[in-house]
Amino acid sequence: MVWTAVASRDPRQFDAPHTFDIDRAANAHLAFGRGAHFCMGAPLARLEGRLALNILFDRYPGLRRDPDREPVFMPGANVMGVESLHLLT
Numbered sequence: 001m002v003w004t005a006v007a008s009r010d011p012r013q014f015d016a017p018h019t020f021d022i023d024r025a026a027n028a029h030l031a032f033g034r035g036a037h038f039c040m041g042a043p044l045a046r047l048e049g050r051l052a053l054n055i056l057f058d059r060y061p062g063l064r065r066d067p068d069r070e071p072v073f074m075p076g077a078n079v080m081g082v083e084s085l086h087l088l089t
């Protein structure tokens with residue numbers, strides 16, 4: 001089984017592979033796959049993400065992570081994400 005999430009954290013590919021850097025310029029990640037089976041929904045997913053985050057930050061301009069409560073990540077090996085993420089408004 002190919003674990004593409006690990007490839008997206010490859011230190012040979014990224015300077016700070018474990019840092020969330022929204023301004024990262026060289027960003028050859030594999031979140032949407034690659035090649036012939038590259039995700040057909042990638043443009044839609046990106047548009048939805050942009051719209052959702054814009055609405056969220058318009059509504060809660062001071063939104064930030066609660067520094068006193070660490071996020072809990074999902075234990076699965078394939079799909080990555082947070083199980084809980086405590087925010088402050």
Ligand code: HEM
Pocket residue numbers: 030031032033034036037038039040041042044045
């Ligand atoms: C953040 C959201 C999404 C992520 C991270 C994602 C990720 C991926 C990945 C990694 C693949 C490649 C799988 C492989 O190589 O076997 C893929 C394929 C695919 N995705 Fe997505 N996807 C997302 C959203 C969507 C949406 C919204 C749609 C449709 C509306 C979609 C439709 C497809 C289809 C049809 C394929 C198969 C393409 C093919 O095999 O030629 N995806 N996706």
